[in-house]
Amino acid sequence: MNQIESTFLTLLRDAIAQEKPHDPNLSEEEWELVFQLSNWHQLLPLILDLSCSLPSCVRALRVQTQKRSEAERTHRKDWRARALSRFGLQVEQENEFLNLILMLREKGLEPLTIKGPVCRSLYPKPLLRPSVDDDLLIPGELAQAYHAAFLEFGLRPDLPNVDVENAWEISYHKPDSPLYVELHKKLFDPSSPVFEGFQREFDGVFERSVTVRVQDVDLRTLAPTDHLLFLILHAFKHFLHSGFGARIVADICLFSRAYCDQIDFSTVFHACKEKQCDRFTAAIYRIGAEYLGIPEPELFRAMQVEIEPLLRDILDSGLHGTQIDRLHSANITLGAVSDHRTGKRRSGSLRKVLFLPASAMKRDYPFLTKYPVLLPVAWCRRVWKYLKEPKKTGGHSPTATLRIGEERVQLLSFYGIIQS
Numbered sequence: 001m002n003q004i005e006s007t008f009l010t011l012l013r014d015a016i017a018q019e020k021p022h023d024p025n026l027s028e029e030e031w032e033l034v035f036q037l038s039n040w041h042q043l044l045p046l047i048l049d050l051s052c053s054l055p056s057c058v059r060a061l062r063v064q065t066q067k068r069s070e071a072e073r074t075h076r077k078d079w080r081a082r083a084l085s086r087f088g089l090q091v092e093q094e095n096e097f098l099n100l101i102l103m104l105r106e107k108g109l110e111p112l113t114i115k116g117p118v119c120r121s122l123y124p125k126p127l128l129r130p131s132v133d134d135d136l137l138i139p140g141e142l143a144q145a146y147h148a149a150f151l152e153f154g155l156r157p158d159l160p161n162v163d164v165e166n167a168w169e170i171s172y173h174k175p176d177s178p179l180y181v182e183l184h185k186k187l188f189d190p191s192s193p194v195f196e197g198f199q200r201e202f203d204g205v206f207e208r209s210v211t212v213r214v215q216d217v218d219l220r221t222l223a224p225t226d227h228l229l230f231l232i233l234h235a236f237k238h239f240l241h242s243g244f245g246a247r248i249v250a251d252i253c254l255f256s257r258a259y260c261d262q263i264d265f266s267t268v269f270h271a272c273k274e275k276q277c278d279r280f281t282a283a284i285y286r287i288g289a290e291y292l293g294i295p296e297p298e299l300f301r302a303m304q305v306e307i308e309p310l311l312r313d314i315l316d317s318g319l320h321g322t323q324i325d326r327l328h329s330a331n332i333t334l335g336a337v338s339d340h341r342t343g344k345r346r347s348g349s350l351r352k353v354l355f356l357p358a359s360a361m362k363r364d365y366p367f368l369t370k371y372p373v374l375l376p377v378a379w380c381r382r383v384w385k386y387l388k389e390p391k392k393t394g395g396h397s398p399t400a401t402l403r404i405g406e407e408r409v410q411l412l413s414f415y416g417i418i419q420s
Helices: 003-017 028-040 044-051 055-067 070-075 079-106 116-120 140-153 224-241 246-258 265-274 278-292 308-317 324-342 349-354 372-388 398-414
Strands: 112-114 134-137 169-173 180-184 210-214 217-221
Touching: 003 028, 003 044, 003 246, 003 278, 028 044, 028 055, 028 079, 044 079, 079 116, 079 140, 079 180, 079 217, 112 116, 116 134, 116 210, 116 217, 116 246, 140 169, 140 180, 224 246, 224 265, 224 278, 224 324, 246 278, 246 308, 265 278, 278 308, 308 398, 324 398
Parallel strands: 112 217, 134 180
Antiparallel strands: 112 134, 169 180, 210 217
16 A cells, blocks of 8 residues: 555544544645545535645645646646535435435435435544435335425436336436436345345345434434445445445444444344355454554354455555446456356456346347347447457456456455455
8 A cells, every 4th residue: 555545544444533633744746645535425515625724735726826827737636626616516416315305305215325315424524425426225116106295305316217016126317406316126136146135135125124314304314234234245245346445434334333222242243154145244344443543243243254455455446446447347347256156167357357147238139129139249249349359348457357357366366256
């Protein structure tokens, strides 16, 4: 871990603890890198709010303002303006979301709020912890009622012709607003063999739900044990795809600390063990203890686990591992987990990247919906597009994708998720 990454984690720890940070006395260029990393992990407002009390940061920001030409300012981001903008959007987003909840309640609809607003409330300055979307869990039989209410509120589904009855999750945006809501009937994709059995852990969550208060609004949400297990398994899902960042580590550790007296950690531990993510979870908690100053739950603290490989992956991932090569490598890691769980011999990485099943190819090749027999044609197009036209496919590198995929498969093996 280099100095920039160490400074980033130290500032995150101090922001969580509301402690005055020690000035690392970084140069302008080094602060630039700290802010880039903070932004990459969706923590820029939180980190910048704390850093602005440090003399070296103040000097760096002043130099950025005074010495750069207009062209340079455009090219090199104004981090204060960006953080302030993100904060303003978060204020507007949360107010819109709470108004949506109140409108739904007037109609007799009481969804369960998960992640975002609940996790934000764990931070000393909640609105400095940004989130892109807000997630709601609903009973599947009420999907049409929620859909109609969302439309009345001004939200529009991202897929205009979405099958409301059969889709397990639906994304909505409100035009000219930062409000972005994901409506879930299930917490995990019921069609994915990799996550088979995950949903069973959440049977009966509506009956066990509790109330938390955000600003002046009561929100129904998952009971603490359910919510913690979901946060862990949600992180695990992202880990199996393409990775996750420091914000998710902070969310899990802060939630565990805030609700420690109400969480059945034995239930969480055994569920993680069953899903083969107990060492992975212990590593998250160990990172939280060593770098964020948040103590580990006893059952996980007793486990022997190395954290450096996971920490490296977390720092490289950003919020949700959204680099194009990491996204493409998800086919390799998910394929390795699927092969492990079904007892199949692991197939080649290149095959996992290029020759996807028809269900995964339909988004890019819609003709497969009507003519599934043309799957070989779609494969040929994908091979050509992937290997011969990298600039037109997001600038990805097939070599980098395969390298990242293989490295991350080794990481899965290291934490006991698959057998090498």
